[in-house]
Amino acid sequence: MKKRMNKYLLAGLIITGIVLVITLIGIFWTPYPPTAMKFGKFQPPSLEHLFGTDNFGRDIFSRVLKGTGTTLTIALATVAIGAAVGTTVGAITGYFGGLADDILMRLNDALTAFPSILLALLIISIVGPGSKYNVVIALGIVFIPSFARVTRTSFAALRDVNFVTSARLMGAGSGRILLVHLLPNIMRVLLPAVTIGFNNAVLAEASMSFLGIGVKPPDASLGYMLSEAQGMLKAGPWYAICTGLTIVLLVFGVGLIGEGLQSRNREVV
Numbered sequence: 001m002k003k004r005m006n007k008y009l010l011a012g013l014i015i016t017g018i019v020l021v022i023t024l025i026g027i028f029w030t031p032y033p034p035t036a037m038k039f040g041k042f043q044p045p046s047l048e049h050l051f052g053t054d055n056f057g058r059d060i061f062s063r064v065l066k067g068t069g070t071t072l073t074i075a076l077a078t079v080a081i082g083a084a085v086g087t088t089v090g091a092i093t094g095y096f097g098g099l100a101d102d103i104l105m106r107l108n109d110a111l112t113a114f115p116s117i118l119l120a121l122l123i124i125s126i127v128g129p130g131s132k133y134n135v136v137i138a139l140g141i142v143f144i145p146s147f148a149r150v151t152r153t154s155f156a157a158l159r160d161v162n163f164v165t166s167a168r169l170m171g172a173g174s175g176r177i178l179l180v181h182l183l184p185n186i187m188r189v190l191l192p193a194v195t196i197g198f199n200n201a202v203l204a205e206a207s208m209s210f211l212g213i214g215v216k217p218p219d220a221s222l223g224y225m226l227s228e229a230q231g232m233l234k235a236g237p238w239y240a241i242c243t244g245l246t247i248v249l250l251v252f253g254v255g256l257i258g259e260g261l262q263s264r265n266r267e268v269v
Helices: 007-028 060-096 098-113 116-127 132-158 162-169 174-210 222-232 237-268
Strands: none
Touching: 007 060, 007 237, 060 098, 060 132, 060 174, 060 222, 060 237, 098 132, 116 132, 116 174, 132 174, 162 174, 174 222, 174 237, 222 237
16 A cells, blocks of 8 residues: 655645745846845835835845845755764764764764854854855754764664674675665654754754854845844834745745654654
8 A cells, every 4th residue: 555645744845845946946037136226125015026125125035035045055055064974973983883982972972062053153253254155164063963963873773683784794894784784774764854954054044144143245145134134124024024934934844844754754663
C-alpha cells in the first residue's frame, strides 16, 4: 500500500515552494529597481505598488523580492556549512569514539555553552560586520555544534548493528562504512535537523541585521528591511507588516516540512 504524504509535509512543501518560486523570479526580475527612489514616499499598497513604498519612495515589493533572496542564500549557506562540518565531526566521534570523541565533543560543548546570538556577535566582531559572507561564516560556525550532536548520537547507535559488522567482516573500510552504510540510515534524523537549522538561520540573520551587525546596503535582507521599517510604523506600517509576514511565511513553511518529516519518522518507528 502506497504511503500518503502527511498533511504537514504537503502544506509545508506548497508554502515553501511558492516562496521559492517568487524568490527565483525576484533574482531575474522585479517590478521596479529595488534601489530606485523615484516614487512617492509612503504610498500605501495598491495595484501599482503591491506592498506600498517606503520613506525613500522605493517599491517595497521589489525590495522584499531581493531581500528574500539574500536571506535565503545566507540561510542555505549557513546550514550547508553547519551540516557539512557538524556531520563530519559527529561521524568521526560517534563511529570511532576514543580520544577524538573526547576532544571534539569537549570543544563542541564549549561552543554550545555560548548563547548562539552572542557567539555570532563575537565572531562578527572578529571577522568584521556588514558583509553577508561574514554573516554566513559566523552563523555557520554557530550551527556546527547542533549538527555534530545529532549525528554523533545516530552514528554511535548504528556503529555496532549487524549490517555494519557484516560490512567490516567483508573488508569494507571505515570511509565506505560511514558514507555508504551509515550516512543514508541517519538521513531521517538529519533532514528534520536541517529544516530546524534553516529556520534558526533565517531568524538569526534577521536578528543580526535588525541589530545592525548583519547585512548592510547595497545588499537587502529581510532582517535589515525590518530594522528600517521599525522607525516607520506610524507613517508606513505596511513596510513592517509585509516584511514581517514574509519572514513568518518562510519560517512557517519550512517548519511544516520539518514537522511532516518527524511525523513520518514516528510512523516508521
